[in-house]
Each structure stands twice: as structure tokens, then as C-alpha cells.
Amino acid sequence: MSEMSRNPAQSWAAAGSPRPIVIIGGGSIVTDAHLPAYRMAGLPVAGVFDLDAERTRAVAAEWDITPYASLEEATATENAVFDLALPPVAHQGVIEQLPEGAPALLQKPMGRNLAEATAILQACRAKKLTAAVNFQLRFSPMMLAIHDLYKSGALGQLVDVELHANTMTPWHLWAFLKGMERVEILLHSIHYLDLMRHFLGDPAGIHAKTLGHPDTTVSQSRTAAILDYPAPVRAVLSVNHNHDFGPKFQDCYFRFEGTEGVSITTLGVNLDYPKGVPDELWFCARGGQWQQIPLSGTWFPHAFIGVMNNLQRFVTGEDETLVTNVEDAWKTMALVEAAYESSARPATPIKEKP
Known part of the structure; x- marks a missing residue:
């Protein structure tokens, strides 16, 4: 067994000067994976906003971060990386309220269908976002x-x-x-x-x-x-x-x-x-x-470290490639759409005996 086979790489390089992370959404994926991963990696989290004010306060208190009172307050955080831990239906509306040119990580999937994925892609382009989708299994x-x-x-x-x-x-x-x-x-x-x-x-x-x-x-x-x-x-x-x-x-x-x-x-x-x-x-x-x-x-929670480190490092020029960028993620959504279309089509019939 070669040295490479014994010791293949298992982690993504850490960001040298990570930006503060602002989390939009406070559901279980945030407390079970995002926040544990970021704390483990020493990545700075500025605060959290959820439409449920009680959930916002509870998550912020548990993790000692700022509870934002509104989306406007959250998106006003300077020099931030925005972590959109949201259901797919909510992505586009939040993207449209992010600062132009901001870095953002979108929870998968990139919409509920390919039409929504296309609208999200176009919204990211219009805002000139440096955006990736959280296909974190690649980083486990x-x-x-x-x-x-x-x-x-x-x-x-x-x-x-x-x-x-x-x-x-x-x-x-x-x-x-x-x-x-x-x-x-x-x-x-x-x-x-x-x-x-x-x-x-x-x-x-x-x-x-x-x-x-x-x-x-x-x-x-x-x-x-x-x-x-x-x-x-x-x-x-x-x-x-x-x-x-x-x-x-x-x-x-x-x-x-x-x-x-x-x-x-x-x-x-x-x-x-x-x-x-x-x-x-x-x-x-x-x-x-x-x-x-x-x-x-x-996979949970360590992969969430890698996908955020890649985004942070791409923003600072430490990484040349944003691995799960929205342009690439759209292709995964196209494959998902094709799978559903295939499933909806009838199978090739078996010939009847003459």
C-alpha cells in the first residue's frame, strides 16, 4: 500500500483571513451542522436571522452570536459571507436583498425545480454574487x-x-x-x-x-x-x-x-x-x-467546514476554483430535473408473443 493510499487528503485548507459569517435561517441544519462545523474550524460567525424571532434569539443565545432583528439588519453586516440555510423556495427573495458582489453560500437544493434554479442563477448573476451551493458531500x-x-x-x-x-x-x-x-x-x-x-x-x-x-x-x-x-x-x-x-x-x-x-x-x-x-x-x-x-x-458536520473554507479562500484569492459555484450547481439541478422527467415517462414496452 503506497503512502498516498495510506494518507489521502481528508480536509480542505483553512482560510487565512476568514470573513464573518452571517447565517440566514435558524433551522435544525444550522444547529446540527453549520454552527458546530464553524466552531470546530474556528470560523467567525457574526450572527443569525430567522423569520421566527424566538428561534433567532434561541440560536443566538446558545451559540453566543448576534440575533438580528430583521433581514435588513443582517444583510447590513459589513464584509460578511452570507450563509443562506433556507428552504429552496426562499432563496431568490433573500438573494435579491443581499449586497451587490457579496459572497454567499446557498443551502441545497438550488430551487425546487430547474425553472427555480435558473431564476436563482440569474439573480446571483444580476447581483454579481460570488455564490456557491452547499453540496457538502464533496467536502466530507x-x-x-x-x-x-x-x-x-x-x-x-x-x-x-x-x-x-x-x-x-x-x-x-x-x-x-x-x-x-x-x-x-x-x-x-x-x-x-x-x-x-x-x-x-x-x-x-x-x-x-x-x-x-x-x-x-x-x-x-x-x-x-x-x-x-x-x-x-x-x-x-x-x-x-x-x-x-x-x-x-x-x-x-x-x-x-x-x-x-x-x-x-x-x-x-x-x-x-x-x-x-x-x-x-x-x-x-x-x-x-x-x-x-x-x-x-x-460527513456531518465536518464536510460543512470544507465548503465554507473553499468559499472564503476563493474570495481572498487563496483558491483558484469555487468547487460548488452556482454555475456548476445548476448542472446538478439539470440532472435532477432530467431524472424526474425520466421517471415520469413510460418504460419501453416488452414485445408480445406472436
Whole structure:
């Protein structure tokens, strides 16, 4: 096992002079991931604003930050990076009230459909924002490590990429999902589609089917998809959020198999959610033995450090690329839209016996 294989990169470089972060939105994702990640990394948070004034005060008190009384007060913070931890329907209205040229990080997804994603993109362009979307799975320790292995040549040419999830997800924790037309791909598997784009580039198309389950009230909770890449690449995902038969056969893993090596990682947060289990990362070179690579952190909350550091460093010129910029994120939204369109089309019928 090479030195690179033993010690692939698992974190994004810290910003040298980070700007103060102003968080718009105070929901559970903020207290469970954003704020713990920023405190862990020493990133300065100026304050928070939520439409619910009581929530604003509670979050601010718990994390010792400023509770803004209005969106106008929050957006008046000088030299700030704006963290929009909002539902997709709220993004455009807030973007239009940000200072021109401001840096901003938008919670995924980038709208509820491609039309909204396009409007958000145009709003960011009109405001000349330096804007990224929080596709933070790319920045998780496990995925940074696999991407480092891939770029180093340890995997060779990628020929097979698979996401498999067979879990029990407690959809009742998110009451706002009931009645939403789009759920599973838009809010969950979007991460996996975005990650496949990150490694493999844009596919020519997608074959997908997404549907619900008798035991859940959300519109979709199961998805199967095949992304269309040129041979010899096969890229697939199979997601079932309704395996309610105990933990024995639950799983959630990504497999990146190449001509020279293969890496498999467990996405632990999806198992026994929200408690989760530890992420795992394994690597095997062709002809070698499987080796476990110790991980320095988890998807939640450590990945949220990387995506914010990248934005902060891009603003100061320390990073040349804004990895999840809104122009790139729009392409992930286009892939999501194509998946829903594919699911809505009838399958190719099987010929009748003559």
C-alpha cells in the first residue's frame, strides 16, 4: 500500500483571513451542522436571522452570536459571507436583498425545480454574487480522500461507480415534506448525483424511477437510476429509505472501482439516523489486500467546514476554483430535473408473443 493510499487528503485548507459569517435561517441544519462545523474550524460567525424571532434569539443565545432583528439588519453586516440555510423556495427573495458582489453560500437544493434554479442563477448573476451551493458531500473527509486517491492514479480509470442505500429514514422528523411534489431525489439523492458529476463529469442523460412506499407519507422515498456515460463507465444508484426490518441488513455505501484499485466508503449518518454510525473508508489496489483508511471526521458536520473554507479562500484569492459555484450547481439541478422527467415517462414496452 503506497503512502498516498495510506494518507489521502481528508480536509480542505483553512482560510487565512476568514470573513464573518452571517447565517440566514435558524433551522435544525444550522444547529446540527453549520454552527458546530464553524466552531470546530474556528470560523467567525457574526450572527443569525430567522423569520421566527424566538428561534433567532434561541440560536443566538446558545451559540453566543448576534440575533438580528430583521433581514435588513443582517444583510447590513459589513464584509460578511452570507450563509443562506433556507428552504429552496426562499432563496431568490433573500438573494435579491443581499449586497451587490457579496459572497454567499446557498443551502441545497438550488430551487425546487430547474425553472427555480435558473431564476436563482440569474439573480446571483444580476447581483454579481460570488455564490456557491452547499453540496457538502464533496467536502466530507471520506470523499476528499477518495478524490485524492483518484487524482493520484491509485484507482486508475474509473469504470464503475455505485451508490447503494437500504435504510430506514424517519421522514416524520421533517413535517414540511408532507405534500411536497418532489422529495427523494431533490432533497437526498441529489447529493449522490452531484458527487457522480464531480468525479465523472456530466452524463449524456439519465434513466430513473422514483416512487413512494405504502408506509410513508412523503411523495417519494425510493429511487433507482442509471447515468449515461460513455463505455466503459457504469454509474448507478439504488436508494430505499423504507427498510424497516432492523439494522442487520441496512447499508449505505459508495463504491468507486477503477482499473487499478477500488475504494468503498460507508455513509454512516444515514444509518440509525439522526444518531448515525461511524463512516468507514476502505481501499484495495489490484492484486493487493483490503486496507481500512482511518478517517479524520464525518460527513456531518465536518464536510460543512470544507465548503465554507473553499468559499472564503476563493474570495481572498487563496483558491483558484469555487468547487460548488452556482454555475456548476445548476448542472446538478439539470440532472435532477432530467431524472424526474425520466421517471415520469413510460418504460419501453416488452414485445408480445406472436
